[in-house]
């Protein structure tokens with residue numbers, strides 16, 4: 001079970017394009033068209049299932065919002081940071 005990161009660790013460790021929002025880190029990815037966003041969300045889901053750590057994924061028009069938190073720990077852990085980096089690699 002991963003341990004919760006401190007406020008300072010979150011700021012230091014979160015990938016550049018991610019923001020902290022309470023107990024979550026979040027990034028909104030933008031796309032040229034809606035279906036590219038849908039395809040991206042599906043790939044994110046594949047990685048999440050592979051790692052068994054699941055984000056909230058909100059598919060909008062030409063954008064996809066991804067939110068990560070560690071539910072069992074009740075906040076942000078290094079698993080969330082690692083998953084954010086994995087999702088950025090999918091992009």
Ligand SMILES: C[C@H](O)[C@H](O)[C@H]1CNC2=NC(N)=NC(=O)C2=N1
Pocket residue numbers: 052053054055068069070071072073
């Ligand atoms: C029982 C628990 O839901 C599972 O162990 C996994 C599933 N996916 C998960 N995803 C996330 N984001 N946090 C979790 O704590 C988590 N737990």
